[in-house]
Amino acid sequence: MTRESxxxxxxxxxxxGDEPDFSYLHLSPAGxxxxxxxxxxxxxxxxxxxxxxxxxxxxxxxxGPWDPKLDAEKLHTALRWMLLNRVFDERMxxxxxxxxxxxxxxxxxxxxxxxxxxxxxxxxxxCFPSYRNQGLFMYRGVSLVDMMCQCLSNTRDMCKGxxxxxxxxxxxxxxFSISGNLGTQYPHAVGWAMASAIKGEDHIAASWVGDGSxxxxxxxxxxTFAAVYQAPVILNVVNNQWAISTFQGTAGGERRSFxxxxxGLGIPGVRVDGNDLLAIYSATIxxxxxxxxxxxxxxxxxxxxxGGPHSTSDDPSKYRPKNEWEKFPLGDPIExxxxxxxxxxxxxxxxxxxxxxxxxxxxxxxxxxxQKYGTMTEGPWLDPASMFDDVYExxxxxxxxxxxxMLELEENGGDT
Amino acid sequence: xxxxxxxxxxxxAMDITMAKDPNVIVIGEDIGYFGGVFRCTDGxxxxxxxxxxxxxxxxxxxxxxxxxxxxxxxxxxxxxxQFADYIYPGFDQIxxxxxxxxxxxxxxxxxxxxxxxxxxxGIRGGQTHSQSPESIFTHVSGIKTVMPSNPYDAKGLLIxxxxxxxxxxxxxxxxxYNGPFDGDPxxxxxxxxxxxxxxxxxxxxxxxxxxxxxxxxxxxxTIVTYGTLVHVAIAxxxxxxxxxxxxxxxxxxxxxxxxxxxxxxxxxxxxxxxxATRFGGYGAxxxxxxxxxxxxxxxxxxxRLAGWDTPYPHAFEWQYFPGKKRMVAGIRKIMEAAA
Numbered sequence: 001m002t003r004e005s006x007x008x009x010x011x012x013x014x015x016x017g018d019e020p021d022f023s024y025l026h027l028s029p030a031g032x033x034x035x036x037x038x039x040x041x042x043x044x045x046x047x048x049x050x051x052x053x054x055x056x057x058x059x060x061x062x063x064g065p066w067d068p069k070l071d072a073e074k075l076h077t078a079l080r081w082m083l084l085n086r087v088f089d090e091r092m093x094x095x096x097x098x099x100x101x102x103x104x105x106x107x108x109x110x111x112x113x114x115x116x117x118x119x120x121x122x123x124x125x126x127c128f129p130s131y132r133n134q135g136l137f138m139y140r141g142v143s144l145v146d147m148m149c150q151c152l153s154n155t156r157d158m159c160k161g162x163x164x165x166x167x168x169x170x171x172x173x174x175x176f177s178i179s180g181n182l183g184t185q186y187p188h189a190v191g192w193a194m195a196s197a198i199k200g201e202d203h204i205a206a207s208w209v210g211d212g213s214x215x216x217x218x219x220x221x222x223x224t225f226a227a228v229y230q231a232p233v234i235l236n237v238v239n240n241q242w243a244i245s246t247f248q249g250t251a252g253g254e255r256r257s258f259x260x261x262x263x264g265l266g267i268p269g270v271r272v273d274g275n276d277l278l279a280i281y282s283a284t285i286x287x288x289x290x291x292x293x294x295x296x297x298x299x300x301x302x303x304x305x306x307g308g309p310h311s312t313s314d315d316p317s318k319y320r321p322k323n324e325w326e327k328f329p330l331g332d333p334i335e336x337x338x339x340x341x342x343x344x345x346x347x348x349x350x351x352x353x354x355x356x357x358x359x360x361x362x363x364x365x366x367x368x369x370x371q372k373y374g375t376m377t378e379g380p381w382l383d384p385a386s387m388f389d390d391v392y393e394x395x396x397x398x399x400x401x402x403x404x405x406m407l408e409l410e411e412n413g414g415d416t
Numbered sequence: 417x418x419x420x421x422x423x424x425x426x427x428x429a430m431d432i433t434m435a436k437d438p439n440v441i442v443i444g445e446d447i448g449y450f451g452g453v454f455r456c457t458d459g460x461x462x463x464x465x466x467x468x469x470x471x472x473x474x475x476x477x478x479x480x481x482x483x484x485x486x487x488x489x490x491x492x493x494x495x496x497x498q499f500a501d502y503i504y505p506g507f508d509q510i511x512x513x514x515x516x517x518x519x520x521x522x523x524x525x526x527x528x529x530x531x532x533x534x535x536x537x538g539i540r541g542g543q544t545h546s547q548s549p550e551s552i553f554t555h556v557s558g559i560k561t562v563m564p565s566n567p568y569d570a571k572g573l574l575i576x577x578x579x580x581x582x583x584x585x586x587x588x589x590x591x592x593y594n595g596p597f598d599g600d601p602x603x604x605x606x607x608x609x610x611x612x613x614x615x616x617x618x619x620x621x622x623x624x625x626x627x628x629x630x631x632x633x634x635x636x637x638t639i640v641t642y643g644t645l646v647h648v649a650i651a652x653x654x655x656x657x658x659x660x661x662x663x664x665x666x667x668x669x670x671x672x673x674x675x676x677x678x679x680x681x682x683x684x685x686x687x688x689x690x691x692a693t694r695f696g697g698y699g700a701x702x703x704x705x706x707x708x709x710x711x712x713x714x715x716x717x718x719x720r721l722a723g724w725d726t727p728y729p730h731a732f733e734w735q736y737f738p739g740k741k742r743m744v745a746g747i748r749k750i751m752e753a754a755a
Contacts, residue, residue: 126489160522169521176488177521181512187478188513191485198441198467198491205485217505221478228473390523391558392582396670397626 010249016317020327025303026050026257027329030057031064035282038290042268049259049269052303055278056336060343066282072346078119078277079341080355082111082334085135087359088144089308091367092151096312100375101151103165107132109307109325112277112333113208113238115139120284121206126192128176128185128207131166132238140173144366154374154382160389161382183213186222186235193233193291194225204291206234206284212243212251214258223299227265230296234287235262237299238274240306245319259301267297274302275333278340303330384410420616421608422593425567426456426532429574430494432620434464437492440578443470443479444496453498454534454593480506480531484514487527494578500535500587501547514583515558530577530584535563536644536691537723538591538601538737542730548643548692548723553585554669554701560625561668563587565646566596566613569666572623580625589643589691597644598651599739628672630679634661637685637750640676640702642666645689645738652743658751668698676702677709684715685750691738694722716753721746 013021028051036045055067062069070078089106096104107114114135121127127136137147149156151165159167169177176185189207196203209219214237226233237258241248248258259269268290272283280302287298305328309316325332341347374380385407388399395403420428434440442457448471451458461469472479476497483493497503503510510531518526537546553561560582564570570588577584591597595607608614632650636658639649642665653660661679665671680686686706688699703718721738729736 128485158522158524159520162522163520167520169524171521171524177517177525179513179516179520181508184481184509184513187481187509188485188488191482191487192489193485194482195486195489195491198486199489217477218481218509221475221481224473224475225478225482390519392518392560393526393580398670398673 010247010254012247012249012320014321014324016319016321018321020321020324022327022329025329026052028052028054030054031067033064033066035065035286038286038293039295040268042263042266045268046263049263049271050257052271052273053279053283054273054276055282056273056276056340060339062278062340066279068278068282068285070278070281072344074119075337075341075344075346078115079334079337079347081115081135081139082277082337083355084359084362085111085115085138086334087356087363088134088138088147091363092148093312095367101165102376103312104151105131105166105311106308107134109332110238110240110274110304111135112280112337113236113274113302113304116277116280117206117236117284120281121288122203123174124203125288126174126176126189126203126205128189128192128205129178130185130208130210130213130238131178132210133208134166134168136175137168137170137173140170140175142168142170142173144363145369148366148370149373152370152373152375154370155380156370156373157382160386162387183209183216183218186218187225189233189235190222190225190231193231194229197229197232202292204232204234204288206236208236208238210243211237211239211241211248211253211258212246214261215251223262223265223267226297227262227267230294232291233297234284234291235297235299237261237301238304239301240304242306242310242316242320244310244314257301259299262297262299267299269299269301271301271303273330274304275330275336277333277337304333305330307332417615418618419609419614420567421595421614422564422567422570422588423454423456425571425616426574426588427458427460428616429571429578430457430460431463433575433578434460434468436620439490440492440494441468441470441486442494442496443472443483445472445474445479445498447471447496452496454590456532457496476502476506477509480509480514480529483529484509484517484527487529488525492578493529495529495531497531497533499545500533500549501544503531503533503549510553510559510585511556515556519558526581527583528581530574530586532574532586532588534590534593535587536589536591537728537733538597538644540730540733541728543727546728548690550587550668551692551696551698554698558583560584560670561587562625562666563589563643563668564666565589565592565643565664566611567608567616568613569623571616572621573625573666575620576622576625579622584625587643591644592647596647599648599737599743600651601734623666626667626670626672628666628675629664630661630675631664632660632662634659634683636660636683637687637747638663638676638679638683639687639689640665640706641689642668643691645691648738648740648743649689652740652747655740655744656747658747660747673705673709677706680706680710681713684713686710686714686718687721687746687750688718689721689738689743691723693725694720695725697722716750719746719750
């Protein structure tokens with residue numbers, strides 16, 4: 001008799017056709033997790049890495065020590081930006097489906113992460129985003145037109161046609177250039193934070209990766225360097241349960257939380273309800289205060305759910321139940337904040353619908369404007385010779401002949 | 417003028433740039449308190465402090481990744497990778513990030529990192545301490561790659577690299593750290609003390625990235641080479657009596673192709689030589705370009721002389737190393753082909 005293999009192959013709780021099952025998610029009641037002082041040692045606050053910091057309760061009230069007690073204006077701001085992120089993503093999805101852009105990646109269901117953290121950080125703090133952090137760019141002042149022009153690779157494209165759609169950057173907004181290679185930005189954030197400390201400045205850095213990318217070496221390099229040098233950095237893991245078709249268990253999430261990844265290095269981990277804007281905001285303020293006061297890095301895991309496909313090239317119905325998001329126990333971050341605002345008496349369904357319409361009009365107007373700078377089928381066009389710019393500070397000599405040849409071919413179709 | 421070996425020249429380049437610019441920092445394994453396994457950073461931590469001469473964990477990908485972030489935040493990091501053979505864990509950070517950052521952000525972000533790393537064999541290092549991976553990096557758009565062959569160039573090129581806003585991979589042929597090596601392991605070693613290129617000016621000077629140097633003028637043949645093999649080529653040329661012109665490429669990318677093609681047009685014969693393996697190597701780029709640009713001037717095929725296409729062996733180092741014997745045979749063969 002052949003012996004059965006003892007190799008463990010992690011399996012998600014539900015596949016297409018199955019009833020969604022999130023029993024594997026450890027949840028804590030809203031308001032139930034203690035909030036320690038910012039100078040607490042990692043070993044004394046390990047509970048933060050397996051409990052779940054939540055503020056917004058099922059009855060829509062804000063509860064417990066992590067409640068940041070944001071005023072109505074801040075709450076409105078947060079809701080507006082999350083909604084804008086979603087409306088923008090929905091429009092861009094349609095635009096891709098119409099063949100007007102080549103590719104898109106929505107942040108549907110994860111909007112609270114970017115918006116809450118953008119609000120909690122200071123402008124001088126440097127963000128090293130992942131590809132689903134478009135909310136950071138929006139909040140930090142990149143116009144919708146500029147983001148759309150990037151996706152169009154048109155004459156106003158900040159990337160001059162060099163990058164896949166959504167790979168934005170913003171020097172003025174202090175948001176780093178998005179790479180298509182996963183996790184590479186994590187050590188950059190740590191190095192940036194080390195430089196800030198070397199220079200005696202109090203700016204901090206923050207970076208984001210998904211649950212899947214925590215398996216990359218860069219994640220572990222970053223944690224090591226952050227711990228060794230006590231770098232003033234916030235390292236975020238956005239655990240949306242899915243890395244394309246790979247569920248979080250395959251990245252190593254079955255036995256311990258991603259928030260616990262730093263404990264072996266003495267980095268405190270905070271596991272936070274990633275669909276609870278108030279909890280994220282509060283955890284970020286706490287981590288930022290730690291960093292700014294010389295207490296080093298913090299790892300924050302945001303427990304959320306990727307409500308949409310990975311990208312426009314993905315079809316999640318092939319690998320997960322269609323109604324999984326509906327059954328996700330932490331709900332929808334926008335709906336939860338909206339209900340909280342209504343509960344507090346700051347908001348109504350009517351106002352909400354009106355805001356959505358206003359934002360849709362804003363996004364549509366931006367799209368009309370963006371197309372004036374060129375589309376995939378109509379000019380104006382970028383100068384293809386610009387592909388030789390910015391490779392180096394000054395072009396290499398050998399580029400001259402290549403640029404000339406490329407332009408000759410453009411002009412005469414190659415009849416030389 | 418001071419007489420320096422390559423280690424002292426490299427250290428002097430870092431010292432001068434660190435004194436001049438507080439944003440220059442050094443990070444690497446064993447480089448701080450200890451001063452580096454080859455002593456290149458000896459004394460720098462005493463002089464500039466632990467915050468500017470930083471001992472790093474053994475994680476080349478982390479060192480390079482963190483250095484990129486430091487560069488984005490206004491520092492000018494010099495990374496030491498202890499052996500070029502150890503650079504591969506940092507390869508993604510070099511190729512996908514360091515090299516591409518300026519391009520993908522259209523100049524909004526860049527990181528002026530210089531990566532110093534000892535390369536090459538002849539020191540009984542076996543396959544993990546002897547490699548010459550330069551062609552892997554010259555193939556990558558967005559970085560510059562240089563390899564000096566003497567103390568004067570080492571200092572001047574390193575200052576250029578550190579002061580450049582473009583990332584530079586700076587290869588240090590470790591066999592010639594302490595003296596020029598003509599490829600004959602049985603001869604007593606020679607120091608830089610009496611070599612004209614061991615005379616190094618004090619203070620700041622630069623050797624421009626992108627300029628080759630004719631180190632020996634000749635009329636019958638051109639040898640295009642760099643690093644340790646510059647000295648092997650000189651010794652071989654003298655042994656054959658052939659009037660060989662020898663070009664030290666120094667800067668592999670950007671490449672000073674004009675100096676090379678002018679020489680080959682004059683001599684009509686060319687050997688391209690490097691210590692790295694031949695197949696797909698940097699010599700293939702040189703040979704193809706020389707053939708293309710000098711075809712009607714050539715009296716013989718452009719020939720390549722390189723390390724064998726095997727890993728660098730430990731016990732058979734001198735059978736592997738493209739030394740004087742092979743170089744002499746190569747020169748004679750080309751002269752016969754042309755006769």
